[in-house]
Amino acid sequence: MATTVQTPDTTHTPVVQSATAAQRSARTIKVEIKRQATPDAAARTEKFEIPYRPNMNITSLLGEIACDPVTSSGQATTPIAYDANCLEEICGSCAMLINGRARMACSALVDKLTGPKGEGTITLAPLSKFPVVRDLAVDRSVLFENLKAVKAWVPIDGTYDLGGGPRQFPQLQETLYPLSNCISCTICMEVCPQFNDSTNFVGAATIAQVKLFNNHPTGAVLKEERLRALAGDGGVQECGFAQNCVEACPKQLPLTEAISDVSRDVIVQQVKDFFTR
Amino acid sequence: MPTTPRIIVVGGGLAGLAAVIKIAEAGGTVDLFSIVPVKRSHSVCAQGGINAAKDLKGEGDTVLKHFDDTVYGGDFLANQTPVKQMTAQGPAIIDLLDRMGVPFNRTPEGLLDFRRFGGTLYHRTAFAGATTGQQLLYALDEQVRRYESEGKVTKYEGWEFLSAVLDDNGATRGICAMDLRSMALRTFPADAAIICTGGIGAIFGKSTNSVVCTGSAQSALYQQGAFYANGEFIQVHPTAIPGEDKLRLMSESARGEGGRVWVPRSKDEKRVARSIPEQDRFYFLEEWYPKYGNLVPRDIATRAIHRIVYQEDLGIDGQPMVYLDLTHIDRATLNRKLEGILEIYEKFVGDDPRDVPMKIFPGMHYTMGGLWVDLHQQTNIPGLFAAGEADYSIHGANRLGANSLLSCIYGGFVAGPCAIEYAKSLAPQPGDGGHAAEIQRQREKNEALLTSTGTENPFKLWRELGETMTRHATIIRYNDGLAEADAKIVELQARSKNINLSDKSQWANTSFAFGRQLDNMLHLARVVVQGAAARDESRGAHYKPDFPERNDPDFLKTTKAAFVDGAPQLSYEDVDTQYIEPRARNYAATA
Numbered sequence: 001m002a003t004t005v006q007t008p009d010t011t012h013t014p015v016v017q018s019a020t021a022a023q024r025s026a027r028t029i030k031v032e033i034k035r036q037a038t039p040d041a042a043a044r045t046e047k048f049e050i051p052y053r054p055n056m057n058i059t060s061l062l063g064e065i066a067c068d069p070v071t072s073s074g075q076a077t078t079p080i081a082y083d084a085n086c087l088e089e090i091c092g093s094c095a096m097l098i099n100g101r102a103r104m105a106c107s108a109l110v111d112k113l114t115g116p117k118g119e120g121t122i123t124l125a126p127l128s129k130f131p132v133v134r135d136l137a138v139d140r141s142v143l144f145e146n147l148k149a150v151k152a153w154v155p156i157d158g159t160y161d162l163g164g165g166p167r168q169f170p171q172l173q174e175t176l177y178p179l180s181n182c183i184s185c186t187i188c189m190e191v192c193p194q195f196n197d198s199t200n201f202v203g204a205a206t207i208a209q210v211k212l213f214n215n216h217p218t219g220a221v222l223k224e225e226r227l228r229a230l231a232g233d234g235g236v237q238e239c240g241f242a243q244n245c246v247e248a249c250p251k252q253l254p255l256t257e258a259i260s261d262v263s264r265d266v267i268v269q270q271v272k273d274f275f276t277r
Numbered sequence: 278m279p280t281t282p283r284i285i286v287v288g289g290g291l292a293g294l295a296a297v298i299k300i301a302e303a304g305g306t307v308d309l310f311s312i313v314p315v316k317r318s319h320s321v322c323a324q325g326g327i328n329a330a331k332d333l334k335g336e337g338d339t340v341l342k343h344f345d346d347t348v349y350g351g352d353f354l355a356n357q358t359p360v361k362q363m364t365a366q367g368p369a370i371i372d373l374l375d376r377m378g379v380p381f382n383r384t385p386e387g388l389l390d391f392r393r394f395g396g397t398l399y400h401r402t403a404f405a406g407a408t409t410g411q412q413l414l415y416a417l418d419e420q421v422r423r424y425e426s427e428g429k430v431t432k433y434e435g436w437e438f439l440s441a442v443l444d445d446n447g448a449t450r451g452i453c454a455m456d457l458r459s460m461a462l463r464t465f466p467a468d469a470a471i472i473c474t475g476g477i478g479a480i481f482g483k484s485t486n487s488v489v490c491t492g493s494a495q496s497a498l499y500q501q502g503a504f505y506a507n508g509e510f511i512q513v514h515p516t517a518i519p520g521e522d523k524l525r526l527m528s529e530s531a532r533g534e535g536g537r538v539w540v541p542r543s544k545d546e547k548r549v550a551r552s553i554p555e556q557d558r559f560y561f562l563e564e565w566y567p568k569y570g571n572l573v574p575r576d577i578a579t580r581a582i583h584r585i586v587y588q589e590d591l592g593i594d595g596q597p598m599v600y601l602d603l604t605h606i607d608r609a610t611l612n613r614k615l616e617g618i619l620e621i622y623e624k625f626v627g628d629d630p631r632d633v634p635m636k637i638f639p640g641m642h643y644t645m646g647g648l649w650v651d652l653h654q655q656t657n658i659p660g661l662f663a664a665g666e667a668d669y670s671i672h673g674a675n676r677l678g679a680n681s682l683l684s685c686i687y688g689g690f691v692a693g694p695c696a697i698e699y700a701k702s703l704a705p706q707p708g709d710g711g712h713a714a715e716i717q718r719q720r721e722k723n724e725a726l727l728t729s730t731g732t733e734n735p736f737k738l739w740r741e742l743g744e745t746m747t748r749h750a751t752i753i754r755y756n757d758g759l760a761e762a763d764a765k766i767v768e769l770q771a772r773s774k775n776i777n778l779s780d781k782s783q784w785a786n787t788s789f790a791f792g793r794q795l796d797n798m799l800h801l802a803r804v805v806v807q808g809a810a811a812r813d814e815s816r817g818a819h820y821k822p823d824f825p826e827r828n829d830p831d832f833l834k835t836t837k838a839a840f841v842d843g844a845p846q847l848s849y850e851d852v853d854t855q856y857i858e859p860r861a862r863n864y865a866a867t868a
Contacts, residue, residue, distance in 0.1 A: 057521065059522050060522035069779045079780060079787060079788050086317070086488075091321050092317055137785060147419075148425070151423070152419060165372065169387050170382070180415060184316055184317075
C-alpha cells in the first residue's frame with residue numbers, strides 16, 4: 001500500500017476527527033464549564049454537547065470545543081483556556097475540578113465520568129484556591145516560590161567533573177524516588193482544608209520536597225535551614241491531618257508520612273535552637 | 278566589551294536548563310523564556326534512561342563503543358566529531374546528575390544500576406525507575422531555581438518566543454517574545470541567544486510529544502535565515518499507545534527489561550493473548566534479528582511492525598496493533614523498574630500490563646533534524662545558538678534510545694559557555710540593534726491575524742496538516758505521496774490566510790497564539806516533506822520502498838534547507854566521517 005497509517009483508522013481519519021452532521025445527531029457528551037474571561041471578570045457557566053467517541057479524555061473534549069466553539073444552545077463562543085502539555089500525567093499542568101473533584105484532565109476518561117448509561121453531565125471548573133487566569137487556567141506559581149523558600153535543591157559545588165555522587169543503598173533510593181515523583185500539580189494544596197489565606201500553610205508538596213532533600217546525603221547540608229523555614233507561620237504545624245492530600249495525589253506520594261517525619265524534625269530543631277541560639 | 282554577558286535561553290527543558298546552569302556558573306546573567314513553567318517542559322516525558330559507557334557491569338564497554346553504536350545507529354549521517362565528544366563526556370555527565378540528587382536506581386553495593394537499551398549489546402543506560410527524564414529535568418530545574426534565588430537567572434514563564442532581533446549585520450541582539458497572558462509584545466536585549474525548544478511533533482498532529490512541541494521557534498528562525506538541517510529525519514517510535522488526543526509513549530525500557538513483541542501466527546486467532554501457546558506466537562523481532570532481538574534500533578522495529586500489520590496482515594484482530602508482552606516478568610521486578618510507564622498504560626487503556634500484554638503501534642516521536650549548528654552549537658546566524666532536540670547535530674538518521682537525554686545536556690553544556698565566549702568579543706550594536714523594526718514586524722503579523730475575517734478555524738487546519746504528514750511523511754515514504762503532501766501544505770498555507778479567530782480578545786488567548794504557531798508549523802512541514810522527497814535513498818528512519826538501499830555517493834550528506842522566496846531551498850553538505858569509516862548497517866547479522 002502506498003500510504004502509512006499510524007494509529008487505528010477509527011481514531012485517525014479526518015472524517016472521524018471532525019464529526020459529520022450525521023454523527024453529530026448521534027450520542028453526545030454533555031459538559032458544563034465554569035468560565036471567566038479575565039482574573040477580575042465574573043464567572044459564568046457555559047454548556048456544550050460534544051459528539052461522542054470512545055476513549056476520549058477531558059483534554060480531547062476541550063480540543064473538540066476549540067475546533068467548533070459553539071454552546072449547546074447554538075451560540076458562538078471562544079475556545080476554553082486551560083493549561084495542558086504532556087497529556088500523560090507527568091508534567092502536572094492540567095489540574096482542574098472535574099465533577100467537583102480535583103484531578104488531572106488528561107487522565108480523566110470521559111467514559112468513566114458520564115455514568116453507566118453515559119448520560120451524566122460532566123462539570124469542569126478551575127481549581128478554587130488559586131487565582132484564575134482565564135477559564136480553567138489558574139496561577140500556581142506560589143508552589144514554585146515555596147520551593148525556593150525551603151531551598152529544595154542539592155547545593156553542589158559546581159558542574160565540573162568531581163567524580164560520582166555518594167553511594168546510596170537501594171533502600172534509600174526507594175525512599176527518595178517516590179517523593180521525587182511530585183509533578184507540582186498542586187492538587188494536594190487544593191484539597192487541603194488548611195491551605196487558605198488565614199493559615200498561609202505551605203501545603204504538602206513543599207513539605208514532601210523538604211523530606212526528599214533532607215534525606216539526600218548531600219542535600220542534608222541544608223537540613224536545618226529547611227526545617228527553620230517550615231517552623232514559623234504557615235509552616236508544617238498548620239497541617240490538620242485531614243489526609244485529603246494523600247488520597248487526592250495523582251502520583252500517590254506518601255504525603256502524610258512525609259508531613260509526620262518533617263513535623264518531628266521541625267520540633268527537634270526548634271528545641272535544639274531554643275538551647276543553642 | 279560587555280562586563281557581564283547577558284544571554285537569553287529559549288526553552289526550559291534539559292538542554293535549556295543545562296545551558297542556563299553553565300552560564301550562571303560562569304558569571305553570566307540569563308533570561309530564561311518558556312511557554313510553560315520550565316518544570317513542565319517536554320523532557321519530563323522521557324522515560325527509559327540516559328546512556329553513558331560507565332562499564333559498571335564488567336562487560337568491557339567503552340566510550341568508543343558508545344561512539345560507534347551511536348554513529349552506526351544513526352546510519353552514518355551524524356557528523357562524528359560532536360558525537361565523539363558527547364559520548365566521551367557521558368560518564369562525567371552521569372556523575373554530575375548523580376551529585377545533583379537524581380534518584381537513579383542502585384545496585385546492592387550502592388552504585389548506579391544500568392539497563393540495556395536498543396542498538397547496543399551493553400548495559401549502558403542509567404535510569405530512575407521509568408521516569409528518568411522527569412528526574413533529570415527536576416534535578417536541573419532545582420539547580421536553576423537556586424541560581425534564580427541568587428538573582429543570576431530571571432525566568433519568563435508563560436512567554437512565547439516569536440523571533441530573533443537581528444542588527445544590520447545580521448547578528449543576534451535579542452529576541453521578540455509575546456506574553457501569553459496579556460498578549461503583549463516585547464523585545465529583550467541580549468548578547469546571544471540559545472534556542473532549546475525541542476521537537477516538532479505537533480506538525481504530525483498526534484505524536485508522543487507534548488502540546489508545546491510545535492517547532493514554531495525553529496521555523497521562525499529558519500524564516501529569518503537560519504539553516505534547518507536534516508528535516509526529513511523523523512523518528513517513529515515502535516511502541517506507542519494509540520490515543521484520541523496523543524500517542525502515549527511506551528518506553529523502550531519495557532523491552533530493555535525483557536519485554537517481547539509478538540503477534541499470533543494466524544490472523545484468524547480468536548483466543549485471548551495469554552491463552553495462546555508459545556508455538557502459536559510469532560516473536561517476529563527475535564526471529565528476524567536474532568542478535569539484537571527486541572532491542573533492534575527504533576527505525577528497524579517500527580518498519581518490522583509496519584510490515585507485520587500491512588504486508589503480512591497479522592495485526593491483532595486485524596487492527597494496526599501488536600503485542601508488547603511483559604507478563605512473563607515477575608510483578609516485583611516490574612514495579613521496581615517500570616512502574617511509571619505501566620501506570621500510564623493502566624490509566625489510559627484500563628488493562629494492567631502485568632497481567633495482559635499491551636497493545637501498541639508506532640507513533641511519531643523524535644526530531645533528528647533541527648537548526649543547523651557548528652561545533653560550538655552556533656547556527657549560521659551570529660550569536661544564535663541551538664541545543665537539544667531543536668538542533669540536528671548528534672543523531673544522524675536515527676536516534677538510539679536513551680541518547681536524547683545525554684545529547685540535550687551535552688548540547689546545553691557546550692552552547693552555554695560558547696555563547697559566553699561569543700558575547701565577550703561582541704562589538705557594540707549598531708543603532709538600536711534592530712529592536713524597533715522587529716517589534717513592528719511582529720505587531721503587523723499579530724494585527725493581520727486578529728483582524729482576519731475569513732472562515733477557517735486554525736485547529737481544524739492543524740488536524741488536516743497532521744493527517745497529511747502522518748500519512749505521507751512517517752514510516753514509509755513515496756515520492757508521489759510526498760508531492761501530494763507538499764501540495765496540501767501549500768493549500769493549507771493559502772487557507773490559513775483566511776483564518777477567522779473565534780476569540781479576538783487580548784487576554785490569555787490560546788487560539789491567537791495557536792494561529793501564530795500554525796503558520797510556522799506549515800513552513801517547517803514543507804522542509805520535512807521536500808527534504809524527504811529529494812532524498813532518493815533509504816537511511817535510518819527515512820525509508821523509501823522505491824529506493825530501498827542507502828546511497829552514500831549521492832546522499833551521505835547533510836540536507837540544509839534555507840528559506841528563499843517563501844519556500845525551502847535545499848543544499849547539501851558533506852558529513853564528517855573522519856573517525857569511523859561508513860559501513861553497511863545490518864542488525865540482522867548474527868555475528
